[in-house]
Amino acid sequence: MEMHLVFLWVWMGTIALGMFQMGFANVMFSSVAEVLEKEICGEETSGSWVCGGENFRSIMTTTVPAGAVFGALSGGYLVAYGRRKAILGMNVVLCLATGATMFENVIAILIGRIFVGYCVGVLGVVCPMFLSETSFVKVSGPVGAISQVMITTGNMIAYLFRFLTQINSTDGDEDLERTNSWRYVFMIPGIVALVQSFLLLLVFTDDTPKYYRQVRDERRARRIESLIDPDASRIDLMVGDSQSIVEEKVSLCQQFSPKYRCAFIVGCLLTVCQQLTGINVVILYTSQIIFSSTSSENWKSMEDQEFTTIITCVVGLVNFLSSLLAVILLKKFGRKFLFLVGNSGISLCLLALGIYTVKTDEDNFVVVFTLLFIVCFEIGIGTVFFVYISEIMTEVGISVAMAIIWTLTVVISLITETMIKSIMQQGIYFLFFGINTLFLLFIIFFVKETKGLSKSELKYLYSGSSVTYNPIAASRD
Incomplete structure (x- = not known):
């Protein structure tokens, strides 16, 4: 494989970690639901509005997608400040939200998961957009498909954590290990956010060609295009779109x-x-x-x-x-x-x-x-x-x-x-x-x-x- 394609795939894989967050966060609660309910709500589940009856699982399950609705609606506006900056900003919030879910307190976990959902909603908008704007015609399909690959990877990793929570809820010091098992699952979004931020700050420090043209920085746009595809004919195809790029910054109406x-x-x-x-x-x-x-x-x-x-x-x-x-x-x-x-x-x-x-x-x-x-x-x-x-x-x-x-x-x-x-x-x-x-x-x-x-x-x-x-x-x- 040519070096510019290797660079492109690694870069896009780094961006697509945001879609991993989307897949993992959406199903991770199912891996720890039983353990977490026993730890947080105890044997008597009628003591609060969250823990009462069947409320706990239904409320906790819907917190991430509910937060993601608002994140998705704001994502289209946050990209105006830069796709890369939007990802980095959400990673900061993700780390803080992950910290909130580490507390053995139902309200803290609830709030943390809502903000995890908000970040995932923004990333679900920004990351596919970044992939599309940075890939040239020949590889646009496979590169764009990384989004769903990373979502399914997140799903699969979340499912595998069921083995951890299942073992830890029955072996050894039951109370201690149950508590740690759900924390292991909830800390994953924060860890992935740190890894992605590290790579974006130190290795992949550029935004998309389209964004640079929206802020009228043609020099940087051409430089990025030359990195991902040195073939001048393809670069001309991408640059040929630059005259109409600004028109595409449109409102909802x-x-x-x-x-x-x-x-x-x-x-x-x-x-x-x-x-x-x-x-x-x-x-x-x-x-x-x-x-x-x-x-x-x-x-x-x-x-x-x-x-x-x-x-x-x-x-x-x-x-x-x-x-x-x-x-x-x-x-x-x-x-x-x-x-x-x-x-x-x-x-x-x-x-x-x-x-x-x-x-x-x-x-x-x-x-x-x-x-x-x-x-x-x-x-x-x-x-x-x-x-x-x-x-x-x-x-x-x-x-x-x-x-x-x-x-x-x-x-x-x-x-x-x-x-x-x-x-x-x-x-x-x-x-x-x-x-x-x-x-x-x-x-x-x-x-x-x-x-x-x-x-x-x-x-x-x-x-x-x-x-x-x-x-x-x-x-x-």
């Missing part, structure tokens, strides 16, 4: 102007598509769904905690490996093609799951199709989504899209358990099958291909301009 409206609506609808595939149900409640759907005594004989740990770790591993596969596929195939393949697979898996849970007691099919569902999500809208919205939407548009993601995450996390109890597994499968079928039609008729297009071409793709657009030529890149 301007998103509804004819120039930006179509791209904004398509991006927001794709956001809804991603969240209503049913993936959050699978990620948050996989073990519960599979356990209640299976009849095998081999499954039922396991301890609940052991079963949950194994299943969630398998899900995390499949999720991670599928996102790596998506990086390879993005190099070879177009964005729209992968959207179609992924969502078609999702719909078929959901239909099969609904039929099998109604017609048979064959638990192996439930496990297989659940894992296939995850694969289809990752090679399609799961990974391609972050690449696509970074290509077609403005900073504020991306901010709104990410706020929608986190809002739907809160809603789904609050209603899923009730849905599981009320309409059962097969009802959930058929519900999301119908939703995904509608999304498939939306992708077929309204989503355009972006692979191989320069930044100037992407700008006019949804604007109604008469600029020539050739998706067949784009797919050959």
Whole structure:
């Protein structure tokens, strides 16, 4: 591999640590929920509004996505001060918030997790934007896909911590080890923030070419482009966009102007598509769904905690490996093609799951199709989504899209358990099958291909301009 590509991948990997935070923070509480509830609330859980009844888990689970909604909404405005500065600023807040979660106090942990969520919301806007603005056309797909790879890495690491909390809650000095085990999990965001800040302060000290052009520093923009791709022809493609870069600093109201409206609506609808595939149900409640759907005594004989740990770790591993596969596929195939393949697979898996849970007691099919569902999500809208919205939407548009993601995450996390109890597994499968079928039609008729297009071409793709657009030529890149 050429040295400039090595530099680019390491730099982008450092930036994408912010997306690791997003994946880890969103599911880390599930790894320590039982241990933390016993430590913080004690045996008697009715003593406070947080610990009373089932409040503790539902409140703690939703604190991160709730904070992330506000972070995402502000992220599109914070980038005006610099993408790199926004990341560094959030890392400072992350370290302070991590410190708050170290206290054995339910209010301190609650406040700390809200601020962790806020930071994660900002990073979820800034990091994909940074990746998109710094990669040239040839590698824009694979580089953009790093976002989802790091999210799934964060998920997987959080799942693996279940083994730590499970062991420490049963062996040795029980009280001491339980306490330390949840602290080990909660300190990870702070450690990652310190590592990322160290690299950004001492090694990768530059911002994106687009940001430098927005502040009219053409010299630094050209220097960064020469570092990531010495090929003069590609540099000219990137520099050719500079005349219109300043125009792209638009407000929320301007998103509804004819120039930006179509791209904004398509991006927001794709956001809804991603969240209503049913993936959050699978990620948050996989073990519960599979356990209640299976009849095998081999499954039922396991301890609940052991079963949950194994299943969630398998899900995390499949999720991670599928996102790596998506990086390879993005190099070879177009964005729209992968959207179609992924969502078609999702719909078929959901239909099969609904039929099998109604017609048979064959638990192996439930496990297989659940894992296939995850694969289809990752090679399609799961990974391609972050690449696509970074290509077609403005900073504020991306901010709104990410706020929608986190809002739907809160809603789904609050209603899923009730849905599981009320309409059962097969009802959930058929519900999301119908939703995904509608999304498939939306992708077929309204989503355009972006692979191989320069930044100037992407700008006019949804604007109604008469600029020539050739998706067949784009797919050959």
